[in-house]
Amino acid sequence: MKRFLNKNILITGSANGIGKATALRIATEGGNLALIDNNSEKLKELCNELSFFPIKFVSAVCDISDYNLVKICIDKLAEELGGLNGLSHNAGILRVYKTLEMNLNQWNELISINLTGTFNVNKHALPWLLKNKTSYLVNTSSSASEQPHPWLAAYAATKGAIKSFTRSLFIEYFQHGLHANCVLPGGITTDLANSFSFPEGVNKELIKTLDPLGQKIYAEPAKAASVIAMLLSEDAEHINGTEIAIDGGKV
Template identity: 40%
Template sequence: MNRFTGRKVLVTGAGSGIGQATALRILAEGGSVVAADIAEAGLDKTRALAAEHGTAAAGLDLTTVDISDEDSVREHIGAAIERLGGLDVLVNAAGILDSRHTETMTLDFWNRIIGVNLTGTFLVTRQALPALLATGEGVVVNFSSTSASFAHPYMAAYAATKGGIQSFTHAIAAEYSKRGLRAVCVAPGSIDSGMTRAPGLPEDADYGLLAKLSPALGEGFAGPETVAGAIAMLASSDGAFITGTELRIDGGTHM
């Protein structure tokens, strides 16, 4: 498939996990991609994987950015869009996951999760909107989570950000619908990534509360490419009539 031929795409969190898999998928489908991440080493890995997989690495640009910092977003995301010569699709995959007992959660901990996941999504989207709106058919794909709608213990801060991102997505989908913008969410769950391998659970976590977080399909968690494929559909013309909603991708964990 070449659904992204001639299309310009920015993917945050593209140095690892689902963001990385998404950047590689869109490259493989002919897109020009800016892969953005705070970790330069992760971006180098993304470039190496693009070359290893035989995808069009010439269509890949890299930029380091701290999405929680307004000046960093303005400088690096702004410059990346200029280098692309516009923007058709924004994928806000960057995020962090950490866990605490809520009664011992500090304000600094709370603000760090909010700052990256929710504020970061806003800052990058705001920076990208003029270019996306200029196309008359721009697409924003945001990252919610199954934790936004289903109970995930010890993850109150993370869940709050993902619920906020879901609502933010609905709001901009309505606000800009008459200008051709589509905004959608993916809500992954039971995906094997760096986040799920090291969620920072408390030492005394009750794993009985977490036992339900296993997929009905297959024999365990799915890989990041599972979500990347869904994002490629949503962001392409195949998803042209989908906006203001979320797609849960969890193998039936929360049926």
């Protein structure tokens, strides 16, 4: 299956987890890649892996919370590839706080990277995407936008906002050929998910509310990447302005 032959896909958060798995999945299907991440060493490792595929790929180290830098990076990568046909935006951070103890700097960190970063990436990718008759955009939200997660109030707020933001993009630009959808991962074994730790002194029983019937359901990032790849392809021609949960049925 080579759904991405002669297609150029921009992937953020591409050096780890779901972003990396998506880059490898697109590469196996013949797609060219524009890669963005803030971890230069991990990005180099990914590029080394991609060198075995008969595709073109370009990369840039970028802090997605920096509006001007994001524009510079996306424009440069898109020009090098000769345009963009799709965007998979995965970059983000996870922080765990008791809400009453969270300070403004901690709140703003999550907002600036997860939410403002989503705006920055989408805003600067859209002019390239809309040059095509049809284009595909997939933002990564989270099951935390649908299901109450203890100690993740700020994180969940950013992920819920990403979902609403993406729906608005759909209704604004579907007449220009844009397909804008979200995925809602939950229980994916990424470094981000593994960074979850309990705040001191909390009731750890609350975390059990995230596991239906007491069963812990986890999946490798490749499972999420397969759904994102579908949403970036012509297989998603009749899917727009919606979300797909990738959580094993948790929500």
